[in-house]
Amino acid sequence: MDAFFAQAEQASKPSLRGKAVVVGGIGPRGVVATASYEARVFGVHSAMPTAQARRLAPHAAYLTPRGGFYRSISEQVMGLLGQLSPLVEPLSLDEAFVDLEAGGAASDSTSARLVGVRLRREIRAVTGLTGSVGLAGSKMLAKIASEQAKPDGLVLIEPGTERALLGPMSVRTLPGVGPATGDHLRRAGIATVDEIVEAGEDELVRLLGKAHGHGVYAMALARDDRPVVAEREAKSVSVEDTYDVDIHDRTRIGLEVQRLAERCVRRLRRAGLSGRTIVLKVRRYDFSTLTRSETLRGPTDDVAVVREAAARLLDSVDTTGGVRLLGVGVSGLADYTQEDLFAQAAEAADAARVAEAAETPPQNAGGGEGTGEDRPPGPERAALVERRWYPGHDVRHAAYGPGWVQGSGLGRVTVRFETPYSGPGRVRTFRVDDPDLEPAEPLPLVPAPSGGGGAAVDRTHA
DNA sequence: TCTGGGGTCCTGAAGCCC
């Protein structure tokens, strides 16, 4: 999809169409997730600190991401891709590789192009958004083609033309060459893909190490036989928070780690997983990052176990000077737990112990180890927290109908009343605790009756 | 006022076992 989040916001908010829109973290330490093409003109791009973006484009609309909304659009697009082939490899919400050959959807350039054209039309019809398609014989080249196709286009790389196309491009074009590797190569006098080829494989391995060197050299020769892999299994689950202000208080740091551990386990359980290795991540005041990990004897999805491990790991970290970020993760994933194994062992023991025990109640009835579902966050918290209005999020007013939060502060919230199907709407301001105003679900970008639904976009590689 | 959040993969050091 082209500038996915920003495009989705423009589609649902008529007053923002054709305007600079920046979606991302709004806080003092936020970064840009996506900038609309209108905002990019001012030099705003993803991963840029939002504060810097505000300096470059002070008049742009700054919105917080609506994850669920984007996800629903993404599902629609992925559904369309699934009709082309059983081999669809999502890279993110807005991007996926599709193996057209595996699906029998295309066998040569001509048929592939037709599929691409039709797909773009369908994405548009179902989601109301534009996506770009890159067609090529490998994942790397399809990706490059899709970059060239953006926005709202289709590019096909003809077999036999790959090397000539790649040669003059920057080394940064190649997957796996980021800022650090790019700098490294540049210092060695290598700036283009052609220069990688000239340097030779041995030199690349010397510069970048074995795995990376061989890999980058192969990519430079346009050799990429990585298969399209459907449904990858997750290897880790983690949550992290960056704080608006560094935390110094050790007690508070401990409490935050506990909270993160709970959130992480909730996610773990929702995915039906458990894990063996607990990881604590700490980013200090000076942005230096360290991780500490501990591997248990078996996988767990027990909040108490993860919480305790995280607390132990925190004990080994010096936080004087303050921390800006804390994170808790679990890796070494499995779909059973240590507790399951104990349960199995106990069952086996029971079975062997053919004897009596007719109706003895379980000893550890209070344990709550078993099938415990996701514990929702304390209800007391929901009740106490005052309502927060996030810029860009959907609301409904009893009298004025659906709209979205344009901004809030000083006890007021400003709402623009418009929908994806209306013209630009009017703005009104309310008190933040106005009982007539409430959060609402996003409206689909394409009206439901026509068989559509929400909206979605994805950059699609084939 | 720099620098999010969720991931993956690789490397190197260190410890352990054989």
Next chain:
DNA sequence: TCTGGGGCTTCAGGACCC
């Protein structure tokens, strides 16, 4: 009994990606 080395695992950090 000592030493060396291969192979495996764990841990920490870094690079990269969207």
